[in-house]
Amino acid sequence: MSALKSIHHLRVLKEFSDKPRKKMTDYERHLIRHVSLPTARKIIKDLINSNLVSCEASNNDKRMKLLTVKETDYDKYI
Numbered sequence: 725m726s727a728l729k730s731i732h733h734l735r736v737l738k739e740f741s742d743k744p745r746k747k748m749t750d751y752e753r754h755l756i757r758h759v760s761l762p763t764a765r766k767i768i769k770d771l772i773n774s775n776l777v778s779c780e781a782s783n784n785d786k787r788m789k790l791l792t793v794k795e796t797d798y799d800k801y802i
Contacts, residue, residue, distance in 0.1 A: 733770065746790065
């Protein structure tokens with residue numbers, strides 16, 4: 725992905741770049757302060773599809789998705 729679609733994509737990368745394996749609800753809670761819930765989910769999906777964030781199922785609860793930021797150098801998108 726050559727450029728991020730919005731500042732909200734950048735906010736997620738910056739906030740969670742040093743916090744691996746956080747729940748998807750943590751990402752949603754962070755984004756809900758700025759956008760609506762459907763938009764927050766769309767932003768997370770965009771990040772996963774562009775391989776900036778990886779998604780995996782939890783070992784304890786398979787319904788819970790854990791996200792890890794792959795692209796920690798978010799400064800190049802500014």
